[in-house]
Amino acid sequence: MKKLSWLAAVSALLIGSSVFVSCGGSDSDGGSDPVLDKITVDASAAKTVFAVGDYFSADGLDVKAVMSDKTKKPLSVDEYTVALAAANLGENGKIIRAKESGHSEEAVVTVTYEEKTATYNVTVSDVVTKLELTIGSAAKAEYDVGEEFDPTDITVKAFYGDADTVGEDVTESATFTATVKDDEGNDVEFTTEEPGTFAVTLTAEYAGKTAYKKATVTVKEPAAPADYEISFSNTKNSYVYSGDGVYTLTIVEANDSEWGNQIFIKNPNKLAGVAKGDLVLATITVKSDKAINELFFKNQYNGGTYSGVDTAKALTADTETVFQVVGTAANDYDDSSSYVIALRGNLADTTLVISNIKSEVLTDYDVTSVTLEATPDSISAGETSTITLKDQYGIAIADAVYEITSADPVATLEGNVLTAGDTAETVTVKATYGDFEATVDVVISAEKDYAKYWAPSITTEGNNAPADYFSIWANLGWVDGGYVHLSDMTASATGVALTQTVDNFCWFGTQIWYGVSAASDFSFKVTSTVAGGITINDVVYELEAGTAKEITLEGVTGKLAIQLGTKEPATQLGDCTFTISDFSVTAAE
Known part of the structure; x- marks a missing residue:
């Protein structure tokens, strides 16, 4: 997840400027030279709130031409034209309101380059006589290092004339800056990159007016793994944290049902910043003072339903065993997610040592090893088997290339789907991805095995x-x-x-x-x-x-x-x- 500076996060969350792109034409004219596909406009550095009577300005726009080969070319101000909606321009060129109701309205600005257009919105406001900035009691005052700004319970009101005692909430249209004093007494941008307690001045600007508020903000190191909370389905069991990322669990009582002997480790996904749709690698190391025939490890994506991925392994006594599962955080993912360890068998008077608890969001990563699977690996005439090359996390590799390498096959392969012919044979399929390759055999029988799905x-x-x-x-x-x-x-x-x-x-x-x-x-x-x-x-x-x-x-x-x-x-x-x-x-x- 990318991190914004505290100031950049304020702007991104509260300015609310929108950019809308309109494009036409084809990606290419069929020739070798790229042609103009569309233009893009970034108005984050431009003025986006104007008072009635102001003159419009587009200074600060970042306009780019996007070509059919996806390259981008920055445009200078003399290469494109900018036009505010005609309804918001008076005869003398000053900005006017197009609507009679309310104190502010949205106006569309159109940018044109070689018949391609893009638009963004600005706010047109009545003349503001006073701006009021309020930091409520529920506003966030403590942040972890690197944490983004949270605007909850921070509001900005604009007042229009002495008769206006109510004001208008303009929080989403206001621009904000946050500053602190450096050692020489100068105002510098405030960030959450370093821990400490800071006297922060929050400044709001809207329609030419400014308001200030001071607040004390504490920045601390993020919670350490020691803050993981462990609970048990059987309350007779307990744990002790040794202070170095190691948890020692005492299993006093356990029955013979694996899901009746559950151990819950809360918040590894939350601390890793997992969101719905993320591909997540969950890792944990477990050591037992007794041999365990089967121990289940599961990354459960919420606290209410059976959602997630799991694996199971046998444990040798006094030997560390690493468990890893990879899965996509489902649509029902929430912050109540937890790791779940489930024991199979009567394991009373057992000591488990758990360490290296970690969730990791997988984005761009290198493939270090591959495995090739055939599902199923035994088929009959006319049936199919799906061949899948997987990476070290068990994720299917989309760009793998598959081919039959056995001699004179009757079976056929289309993509990664093998279709059996009417001849008994063993077919070898090879998959290649970059420098990696693997093979798998699929056994084909001429007659159908009707007992296949019977056990x-x-x-x-x-x-x-x-x-x-x-x-x-x-x-x-x-x-x-x-x-x-x-x-x-x-x-x-x-x-x-x-x-x-x-x-x-x-x-x-x-x-x-x-x-x-x-x-x-x-x-x-x-x-x-x-x-x-x-x-x-x-x-x-x-x-x-x-x-x-x-x-x-x-x-x-x-x-x-x-x-x-x-x-x-x-x-x-x-x-x-x-x-x-x-x-x-x-x-x-």
């Missing part, structure tokens, strides 16, 4: 069923999550069979999906060892125990969804063996 550990998530495959949906944890347990699962092109055991109640037990790549007609039989209702694409079918029921569906899009139960009334098949047989799918007419 609960790799079941489909969310609402996206794999196209042209059977799969189990387990997004809500019903499968192997304390509700439904599966065994004897098989899948093929023409049938599915599974045995479910139900521990707890939900109106459906298992859900079986078949993804549809194009509108399709289905024909198949379903059989259950127990009687009851099932739901197929929101339609309920009643089954008799051990009797096959024929199902025909036409024009199905999205997916075929079979739920082993009914929602209204809420019933489920319960413990049973369920079979789909004689399965046929054809393109819909």
Whole structure:
């Protein structure tokens, strides 16, 4: 994040000058010489508030010509023309009001160069007889070194004649300067670059009038990492800070659920100046006096929802382990964000030492290493695998170049997407970025593996069923999550069979999906060892125990969804063996 000086920040936040650019024409005339594309105007150094009766001045404008090759050329004052809106010019050339209401108004100034124009706004005010500057009790009086100016509770009012006792708030149009006395008693610009306590004179100027206020401002070094606050989901646990960036945590009690053993480290993102949309590298070092099978580290972007990125590692006793995660701060990012450490397993009487806590906003950085991934790395005829070259932070490299290097491949590669042919083969893909290169193998089988999405550990998530495959949906944890347990699962092109055991109640037990790549007609039989209702694409079918029921569906899009139960009334098949047989799918007419 760029830092403004205190004075520059005042101007940027409170002047409110706007620049509007109007351009036309093409980027190039097709020749080798660049042509004029547009002009830009910077009015930050020009006068932008005029009183009625003043003469207009454009001194201080910074006007540039932008060429079709993106180069910029500064223009001298004799190369362009400047015109204030005609409605704000009187016959004698003095500035007038165009509107009768209020005490001030915005007027447009047009700058022209070779038929290209740009505009900026100025304020035209009635004659101000008095200016009043107020620094309220809520105004910020303490700043960190390098911190930008905060205008909260600072107001400027303009008064027009003795009869005006109310005044007009002109804070956004006023210009400000902040000064202090140097060792020789001279006024110099005030900045927050050095710590200390300063007697600051804040000056406001508007429509030729000036107002002053004095204030005491304290500048201090920013909060050190020692100011991180650590809390626990289990209040029996505690920590001690040693004063050198190292925190020693005493875990008195921990259960067997990783998200039930949470440790929260507040504000690393806030102290790093993270904003929504930033790419953030979160780093932490952890050492345990015991071996830990799995410790999760997460950069959680807010305090209210599960938002962020995480990773997990095993810890060796008395060995420092570095955790790093990279992710983009989501739209729900806020200052309540924290790092979260979660322990898996019963780790009572464990001591953790945490150090090197740091958030870093990644902007321009050098790639130091690459890895190449294929997702998935095993596909069947007609399927695709996405090949992705990632940098040391796990971020996809957009400018990577991909090519197949194995001999005589049947599979094809377009961009970074590999499409399998009808031949079994192992295809090697190479990715190149600058001096970096990496390879990855993708195994292709000629026949589809219908058991591919059938094991609960790799079941489909969310609402996206794999196209042209059977799969189990387990997004809500019903499968192997304390509700439904599966065994004897098989899948093929023409049938599915599974045995479910139900521990707890939900109106459906298992859900079986078949993804549809194009509108399709289905024909198949379903059989259950127990009687009851099932739901197929929101339609309920009643089954008799051990009797096959024929199902025909036409024009199905999205997916075929079979739920082993009914929602209204809420019933489920319960413990049973369920079979789909004689399965046929054809393109819909």
